[in-house]
Amino acid sequence: MVSPTTALPMETTAHPHTSTLKALIETLRPPQWVKNGFIFAALIFSQSLTRWDRVQQVILAALVFCAISSAAYILNDILDAPEDRHHPTKKLRPIAAGRLSATTAGIVGLLLAVAGLAEAWRLNHGFFAVVVAYLALNALYSTFLKRIALLDVFIVAAGFLFRVIGGGLVIRVAISPWLIVCTTLLALFIALSKRRHELVLLGDRASDHRANLAAYTPYFLDQLIGIVTASTVVSYALYTLSPDVQAKFPGKRLEITIPFVLFGIFRYLHLVHHDKKGGNPTRVLFTDPVLLSVVLLWAASVILIIYL
Numbered sequence: 001m002v003s004p005t006t007a008l009p010m011e012t013t014a015h016p017h018t019s020t021l022k023a024l025i026e027t028l029r030p031p032q033w034v035k036n037g038f039i040f041a042a043l044i045f046s047q048s049l050t051r052w053d054r055v056q057q058v059i060l061a062a063l064v065f066c067a068i069s070s071a072a073y074i075l076n077d078i079l080d081a082p083e084d085r086h087h088p089t090k091k092l093r094p095i096a097a098g099r100l101s102a103t104t105a106g107i108v109g110l111l112l113a114v115a116g117l118a119e120a121w122r123l124n125h126g127f128f129a130v131v132v133a134y135l136a137l138n139a140l141y142s143t144f145l146k147r148i149a150l151l152d153v154f155i156v157a158a159g160f161l162f163r164v165i166g167g168g169l170v171i172r173v174a175i176s177p178w179l180i181v182c183t184t185l186l187a188l189f190i191a192l193s194k195r196r197h198e199l200v201l202l203g204d205r206a207s208d209h210r211a212n213l214a215a216y217t218p219y220f221l222d223q224l225i226g227i228v229t230a231s232t233v234v235s236y237a238l239y240t241l242s243p244d245v246q247a248k249f250p251g252k253r254l255e256i257t258i259p260f261v262l263f264g265i266f267r268y269l270h271l272v273h274h275d276k277k278g279g280n281p282t283r284v285l286f287t288d289p290v291l292l293s294v295v296l297l298w299a300a301s302v303i304l305i306i307y308l
Contacts, residue, residue, distance in 0.1 A: 020104065027095060032073070032282050033062075035159075036065045038160050038167070039164070041179060042167040044302065047306060049303065057123060057170050064131060065116075065134075065163060067112040068113060074112075080096075084096035117131060117132065127169045130162050146212065147211050150215075154188070154191075156194070160183055161184055178238075182232065182235050182236050185228050185231050185232040189229060189232055190281050192225045193269075233262060264295060
């Protein structure tokens with residue numbers, strides 16, 4: 001009989017393969033895949049939500065963007081590892097922290113990119129072109145374009161726009177100019193808020209993490225955020241009241257959804273300024289019940305108004 005004092009110690013060290021897999025999944029950033037929800041915009045507003053063939057195509061397109069965006073994240077983390085080590089939270093990323101080798105991550109990223117591109121070509125050649133453009137722009141962004149102030153936020157916003165356009169191309173429906181304008185403005189709002197959070201969080205050390213942050217100030221970013229905030233709300237309001245909506249959705253009162261958009265943007269601004277959040281829009285969405293509820297209510301109200 002083994003006494004308590006002579007009992008063998010329990011093994012507490014995680015298996016290296018398990019640790020690597022966990023670090024790899026973390027690097028792929030599955031929570032960020034929620035951004036691919038923008039692909040469904042054209043499906044919803046083209047009244048195609050009840051057509052399973054189109055729904056299936058858009059779901060596959062979303063999976064393609066999951067693979068391609070994860071490949072882009074891997075490339076970004078490999079190139080940004082030295083700078084990320086100066087960031088209070090990004091230094092914990094697997095590659096920057098040394099929990100995942102750049103070689104392993106790079107091989108997985110290459111496989112994801114190839115698989116995603118192959119499926120995009122099979123789905124629709126126009127959609128394939130959008131995916132190639134998205135991947136190329138992210139590669140250029142990760143290498144040098146992110147160092148150019150203002151251009152960096154427009155490139156981040158372009159990523160959302162590519163998703164919307166891709167969602168329309170894969171089901172072969174026309175993309176409304178209003179959808180492009182509203183998406184671009186909302187994406188700029190999110191990107192500028194992210195830059196403001198980084199600037200405030202890092203303070204005097206901001207340029208050590210990202211050189212172009214030296215070209216920004218909180219006041220300047222607040223001015224830009226104010227412009228895109230007002231533009232986003234006004235554009236969405238004009239869209240819901242436009243002749244295009246009246247012709248496409250006769251008798252539908254889409255303007256009823258305006259308060260949800262207003263409240264959602266106001267709530268996000270409150271989180272950015274009062275709670276010092278905004279660095280990770282996905283985390284903000286899923287950790288704030290109020291914001292998440294407003295987004296879900298907006299989506300549900302839009303679907304109900306259009307389809308009932």
